[in-house]
Amino acid sequence: MTKHLQRDLEGLERRTLFLAGEVEEAVRRSIRALLDRRVELAERVIDGDDEIDRHEVELEEECLKVLALHNPVASDLRFIVACLKIENDLERIADLAANIAERSVSLAERSALPVPPRIREMVETCARMLRQSIEAFVRGDAALARRICAEDAQVDQANRLIIQELLAAMHREPACIDEAVELISVSKNLERIGDHATNIAEDVVYLVEGDIIRHRTKRAPGEQAPAGGRSGPSAR
């Protein structure tokens, strides 16, 4: 029985990594589409979302099958639970990438307002957080996972600053309001990607240490929540 379970767990891990690779690619393409104003790349991301959804459902079915057939306990059980939660976050990240891609299509048609440099920085942070959260999962590296959780506050802060900048731009140049609104949406989507990468990192801590740290890794003391939306991790 152990060999069967081990084989199935390896299968789950392979599928999770495969899904993670697809999602990471979608995020990367959506960001390139935005920065380089490449509509065809954006359309590939939007079209590819259904495929990612299908893989997510398949992975979930596999997880449920392994749970039902093997009655796993301890680290095996935590691993399957982590896979279930991680695939959910990955699927949401893919949706957010598709949203960014849609905004990119819209922005590519206009060119009055440049993409704020802060968005470029945020893009790099979010992409790195996603990559590292999956890396932490693969390596069972709870310390790395905790560092990712701590990084989420930076992304939230960047999002707030970008929104402030874009609001100021709207006041200065009412003609670019449409573009600024699209960019605010991009920024919010990126911030949510950071949240989901944080969720994955939190799941890795649970996987390795059995400790549920969700709702404990909130923003730094004294920091205020932004108006009109959540900014901490764990948006499920």
Added chain:
Amino acid sequence: MPAPGPQPRTRERLVPAERPPVPVRAALGPPEERAPLAPSTLPQSNARSSGLFDAVRRGEPFQATIHPSVARETPILEIEHLDLWYGKAQALHDVSLVCPAGKVTALIGPSGCGKSTLLRCVNRMNDLIENVRVGGRLRLAGQDVYARSVDVIELRKRIGMVFQKPNPFPMSIYENVVYPLRVDGERDRRVLDEVCESSLRSAGLWDEVKDRLAKSAVALSGGQQQRLCIARAIAAEPEVLLLDEPCSALDPIATGRIEELIHQFEGAYSILIVTHNMQQASRVSDFTAFMYLGRLVEFGATDEIFLQPALKETEDYVTGRFG
């Protein structure tokens, strides 16, 4: 976009001492620069090695890991530094364990680890075996079980025991149940009837046998015989119930009935159960003790042992990777 196909991997590959490095490339680079993440070593866990095997090899004392959840309970049975020898062979090594009152404590571990030996120490069943020596202390509700003044027969009335194989006496169902009272000299038919009915009801057997109480108990099915043994054990109103693999000779339905009983008894009796069935241990018990090589290795709340054991040895055993 095909799903990744299966890749053969050897067992050695699964548990290397160090995890392989994961290639990391810039997430924003072109596709050809991005390497896929290498699969991991499963499972990922921070359970630490207790050094049990080294301690045993060197003949050094071994310190069991006791979770703090145990200390919050009121003890009924306190086992302190218990050693037991069968002749020259030592079967139990410095076992210290506290069984919480009104709770179910499961003893798990591979064959020969000393679970049943420990169970039999509680009601001094080991006294019946030649050349057995016991060291350390074992207290039931504060009273030393191995004190010279203890009347073993009286002690065993306080501790009910059910064995792996159902052992109804070759007499009627009724006489089986009231046997402990008969031994005590109880003759009042009303009292006997009352205890018979209440015990059989508690054991979930009354409805099945109420019309044939005078029939031989041996004619009952295996599951019914085992519930009859439980009824007999609780007829004496014991403080502790010892169950030594009570379901290993039963089918899944009869097993389910016994497990329901154990659940119903919670609070009324303090139960110590030995089981080889890990899922049974996780289903029925509040606390679980993992034993190996005559030592207590880890003891804690059952959810702690089955979700996040502190020790690698326990984790390997409950996940079936032992050996």
